[in-house]
Amino acid sequence: MSTEAKTDRLNKRFSELKESGRAGLVTFITAGDPSIEISQQLLDALPDSGADVIEIGMPFSDPMADGPAIQAASLRALSAGASLAGTLEMVKRFREKDSETPIILMGYFNPIYQYGSSRFVNDAISVGVDGLILVDLPPEEDDELCDPARTAGLHWIRLVTPTTDPERLRTVLANSSGFVYYVSIAGITGTKAASVGSVADAVSRIKDTTALPIAVGFGIRTPEQVRNVAAVADAVVVGSAIVETIEQHATGDRPDPESLKAQVLTLVKNLAAGTRR
Amino acid sequence: MASHQSPANPLESYRSGPDERGHFGIFGGRFVAETLMPLILELEAAYEEAKQSPEFQRDFDYYAAHYIGRPSPLYFAESLTKRLGGAKIYFKRDELNHTGAHKINNTLGQILLAKRMGKTRIIAETGAGQHGVATATVCALFDLPCVVYMGATDIERQAPNVFRMKLLGAEVVPVTSGTGTLKDAMNDALRDWVANVDNTFYIIGTVAGPHPYPMMVRDFQSVIGNETKEQILAAEGRLPDALVACIGGGSNAMGLFHPFLDDPVRIVGVEAGGLGVETGKHAASLTGGHPGVLHGNRTYLLQDPDGQIIDAHSISAGLDYPGIGPEHAWLFDQQRVDYVSVTDEEALEAFKLCCETEGIIPALEPAHALAHVSKLAPQMSPDEIIVMNLCGRGDKDIFTVAEALGVKL
Secondary structure (H helix, E strand, O other): OHHHHHOOOOHHHHHHHHOOOOOOEEEEOOOOOOOOOHHHHHHHHHHHHHOOEEEOOOOOOOOOOOOOOHHHHHHHHHHOOOOOHHHHHHHHHHHHOOOOOOOOEEHHHHHHHHHHHHHHHHHHHHHHOOOEEEEEOOOOHHHHHHHHHHHHHOEEEEOOOOOOHHHHHHHHHOOOOOOOEEEEEOOOOOOEEEEEEHHHHHHHHHHOOOOOOOEEEEEOOOOOHHHHHHHHOOEEEHHHHHHHHHHHHHHHOOOHHHHHHHHHHHHHHHHHHHOOO | OOOOOOOOOOOOOOOOOOOOOOOOOOOEEEEOOOHHHHHHHHHHHHEEEOOOOHHHHHHHHHHHHHHHOOOOOEEEEEEEHHHHHEEEEEEEOOOHOOOOOHHHHHEEEEEEHHHHOOEEEEEEOOOOOHHHHHHHHHHHHHOEEEEEEEHHHHHHHOOOHHHHHOOOOOOOEOOOOOOOOOHHHHHHHHHHHOOOOOOEEEOOOOOOOOOHHHHHHHHOOHHHHHHHHHHHHHHOOOOOOOOEEEEEOOOHHHHHHHHOOOOOOOOOOOOEEOHHHOOOOOHHHHHHHHHEEEEEEEEEEEEOOOEEEOOOOOOHHHHHHOOOOOHHHHHHHHOEEEEEOHHHHHHHHHHHHHHHHOOEEEHEEEEEEHHHHHHHHHHOOOOOOOEEEOOOOOOHHHHHHHOOOOOOO
């Protein structure tokens, strides 16, 4: 039943990155932001602009671990008609052209709970999703989605935070695979950045406990920050900076889809340059 | 109707929840971001320890008696009983507490715990401002800085409570994210907590949120039901036939109900039906919603088929929440408690009735409970007894009521 036997895009991608001696760039966009159509076009163009792994946010009305930028992105997407089924459809279309770039869906549990956990797992696998990050499903709630998702062959990626002590770290890593997402600040997405020194310490501490690749995110916005974090981690996650660029171009009086796409993809290219020496 | 029942199996109890994972049946749990998990686990351990501590209990009892003014009276509403004709109606008068509502029972308990844990900063969410005022009050008393998150629209509607909080030294932060209502205030309080994990204690105002909050808030509010039990036995020599309380998140109701759950007493929770459950403009999560996950727990929620949360509507800002405490959700599924709804209009009628017959201006929240009492009492016999939780006074609501009645102040 495991899809890992077929292709494990995520493990393969991290092996390739390791071989080429560089960190990966993980980019985040919210499905359906600012419209279903533009969001699909952005998604399809991300790999060529330098995204090694793509995280797609599943819109939710009440994303309580996210900052204003990502919450606003969710609300824009929802008013544009986004839904969980629509997010899966986006991945399906993406996979028609790209069978290599790993896709991680990130979000909150309630939309999946309404969709049905086992139906969601089946559909996610069949459209070509590689892994899941569920912000509000800690290990204490593993039976809700983590267990069935892992059994079916999806990666389950967890957040490790500065508040995660060594004992908790073992609990957090127990049922996870793919990579570890280190949240470099105690806080919400899109706020201040952590110092490179503290990130390096944390990454080496986590590496003592797991062989999984470590991706670092929260508060990373510029190519320079990407370069600094890339020196100490296996991948760098950028979300709010991309989403804010979408917002700037989506909320004006005359939104211009072409300049929006150009701006976002230029930003991604510049960020990607930070992962390449 | 499922009431008048003791548990089917005498070994079973409706009072034994939650389990060690914080679940009441399928409801409750700990659906929070990993950043918060260590805090929630720390809080749970600290609360379990405090519960066993005679010193903690002594402090709670001391301030409950001398600062809040407990026990609150159990009052026989004789004129109202005559007017309605039927069961004898008693009011549990938690509106006579310091700050004018039941909310302070919980904020007292939580701030004593915060101090015990060495926390130096308090945050809270508030809708109408009652919980915000109750939190600001105990923060002033115990000299801790207090930040209250409040929806921008609620800040406009509830100017007197905003001013009260500021007088008490609290910082009131307007919440504009999402739809700028109570649920968004809770989101922003959670965001603050995630960013200030070292020194901050989050005082949640109702029996919702991640475990251990639903249990902890229930325990602090159970002072209401425990007193009621003693008082009604003293007054009538027996337990009441029915308990009635209004429900937003459900803390006043849980406080009254919980000590009676294993007794042969009919229990009714009254949700805010807004313009009518059939209109979609309401706050009746049980009668008009279905199970989902929000704010750390699984419970009944107002939501669309895609799982997006829908805003609640009620004339009473204190009931205007799209969820309900998980223990209520469980008691609803167990059919131990009956949950009904009354509309804005019915609540207004009951508000006037209470003013006219008893000389008590109730808050719009318990006016919902009274609206149901006025339907229930006439169907019962004069030797039966209803206890209703009069959980808040109505001074804060006079502007809303005036507007609804078309009166210009």
